[in-house]
Amino acid sequence: GNSVTQMEGPVTLSEEAFLTINCTYTATGYPSLFWYVQYPGEGLQLLLKATKADDKGSNKGFEATYRKETTSFHLEKGSVQVSDSAVYFCALSLDSGSARQLTFGSGTQLTVLP
Amino acid sequence: DADVTQTPRNRITKTGKRIMLECSQTKGHDRMYWYRQDPGLGLRLIYYSFDVKDINKGEISDGYSVSRQAQAKFSLSLESAIPNQTALYFCATSEGVQPQHFGDGTRLSIL
Numbered sequence: 001g002n003s004v005t006q007m008e009g010p011v012t013l014s015e016e017a018f019l020t021i022n023c024t025y026t027a028t029g030y031p032s033l034f035w036y037v038q039y040p041g042e043g044l045q046l047l048l049k050a051t052k053a054d055d056k057g058s059n060k061g062f063e064a065t066y067r068k069e070t071t072s073f074h075l076e077k078g079s080v081q082v083s084d085s086a087v088y089f090c091a092l093s094l095d096s097g098s099a100r101q102l103t104f105g106s107g108t109q110l111t112v113l114p
Numbered sequence: 115d116a117d118v119t120q121t122p123r124n125r126i127t128k129t130g131k132r133i134m135l136e137c138s139q140t141k142g143h144d145r146m147y148w149y150r151q152d153p154g155l156g157l158r159l160i161y162y163s164f165d166v167k168d169i170n171k172g173e174i175s176d177g178y179s180v181s182r183q184a185q186a187k188f189s190l191s192l193e194s195a196i197p198n199q200t201a202l203y204f205c206a207t208s209e210g211v212q213p214q215h216f217g218d219g220t221r222l223s224i225l
Contacts, residue, residue: 004156034213043118043204043216044157089156101172102214104156 002027006090006105013080013112021075021108023064023090031092033057033066033073034102038087047075047088080112117141118217120205126223133192135220137205144209146188148172148180151202151219163188195224 007022025031032051036044048057053068062077073090090105118139127133137146144165149157149172159172161180169180177199179191192199200223206214 036216041218043218044206045216046213049213101159101162102157104158106154106156 002031002092002094002103004090004092004103004105006088006108008106008108010109010111013110015082015112015114016079017112019075019077019080019084019110021088021090021110023073023075023105025071025073025090025092027071027092027094029094031094033064034091034093035062035064035073035075036089036091036104038089038107040086044089080110082112082114085110085112118205118207118215120203120217120220122220123218124221126225127195128225129196131195131224133195133222135190135203135205135222137188137190137217139186139205139207139215141207141209141215142185143207143215144185145207146182147206147208147214148178148188148190149204149206150174150199151204157204160190197224200224 003026005024034049035047037047038044048059050057050066053066056065064073064075066073087107087109089107091102093102121136147162148160151157158174160174160178161172162170163182166182166185181189203220205217208214
């Protein structure tokens with residue numbers, strides 16, 4: 001079956017530190033990959049996505065590159081801010097017929113301290 | 115106004131009670147989804163619907179039922195709530211194979 005494994009949190013960083021959140025996946029076929037972010041008290045928001053190998057998704061200073069050879073989609077940001085504190089979810093999607101179903105990782109809590 | 119609205123936002127109830135969680139959307143999307151979120155487990159799909167006449171079970175549908183009353187409305191029911199259904203529930207929508215948009219969630223506690 002399909003699965004997503006994320007590094008366990010919580011992760012605590014100081015402002016302006018470099019962030020990496022690891023994500024690896026197992027899938028039959030060629031999935032699309034996503035990072036979602038969940039701010040306190042809110043639903044999930046799409047942060048970035050990549051639909052094929054070697055694609056790089058980027059948004060708000062975050063980046064992730066679809067690495068087929070290592071089945072990975074690690075999230076990075078060069079300089080985090082306090083406002084980046086949230087839970088980050090890696091997810092994959094394999095279109096099944098006309099459906100798009102998401103398989104999520106367990107989430108990584110990030111806290112950025114001033 | 116939010117594009118995907120869930121009601122209620124919080125609910126505390128007792129074991130054995132019937133509960134309905136509602137979701138409405140103004141995005142005009144054809145597809146709607148219900149997930150539950152548990153600590154350390156991420157989100158798991160309960161049910162999804164491609165359109166008003168289509169309902170599909172997800173990964174963890176046991177103990178739940180759904181109704182797609184209209185394109186914009188998708189409700190989740192717990193016929194006889196049990197404590198291990200205590201969780202954060204999310205509704206989501208999508209248009210075709212585009213990324214999903216999530217509501218702000220319903221926190222459900224079953225005593």
